[in-house]
Amino acid sequence: MTFSAIVLAGGRAVRLGxxxxxxxxxxxxxxxxxxxxxxxxxxEVVVVGDPVPxxxxxxxxxxxxxxxxxxAALLTGRDALRDTPGTLGVLAVDMPLVTASTxxxxxxxxxGHDGAFLTDADGRRQLAGVLQVERLDAVRPGAEAQHGMxxxxxxxxLDLALVAPIGAEGHDIDSWADLREL
Numbered sequence: 001m002t003f004s005a006i007v008l009a010g011g012r013a014v015r016l017g018x019x020x021x022x023x024x025x026x027x028x029x030x031x032x033x034x035x036x037x038x039x040x041x042x043x044e045v046v047v048v049g050d051p052v053p054x055x056x057x058x059x060x061x062x063x064x065x066x067x068x069x070x071x072a073a074l075l076t077g078r079d080a081l082r083d084t085p086g087t088l089g090v091l092a093v094d095m096p097l098v099t100a101s102t103x104x105x106x107x108x109x110x111x112g113h114d115g116a117f118l119t120d121a122d123g124r125r126q127l128a129g130v131l132q133v134e135r136l137d138a139v140r141p142g143a144e145a146q147h148g149m150x151x152x153x154x155x156x157x158l159d160l161a162l163v164a165p166i167g168a169e170g171h172d173i174d175s176w177a178d179l180r181e182l
Contacts, residue, residue: 005042005089006077009049034096048073071149092127094173114158120170
């Protein structure tokens with residue numbers, strides 16, 4: 001199944017001292033390069049964050065105002081797509097253990113649902129998933145409500161399959177300690 005994708009890379013990274021998460025390295029590659037590799041099957045990728053060099057052609061956009069949170073970023077990225085896909089992948093840049101195989105499992109799990117999201121080892125939904133664009137558009141709030149809105153609130157009425165992680169793929173990096181643990 002063909003899908004397009006959004007990488008959320010424009011947060012403040014407060015627990016990382018304001019470091020640009022997209023440029024933080026894990027195993028010799030930036031977190032953004034890990035994210036782009038995970039989205040290898042995506043027909044188009046939009047990165048919501050500041051432009052940085054990449055090995056794959058992508059589009060960069062910023063939500064307005066900047067640092068509007070994941071809902072504002074997701075919807076800004078969705079609006080920046082050249083084509084409207086049936087399925088939209090979304091991935092936070094701070095999840096370097098997510099792979100293309102992860103996204104294949106998410107796409108498969110979304111069949112018959114509005115989407116599917118990866119969980120962490122404790123069953124909490126992570127910011128790695130796929131959504132049916134038609135259903136995302138149906139729950140889209142007005143522009144004023146997007147800024148600061150929790151993703152959980154946006155997706156509350158959608159039928160989402162939850163996909164358990166294989167190994168540590170559901171691990172995200174919020175702090176330098178998280179990065180060291182990987």
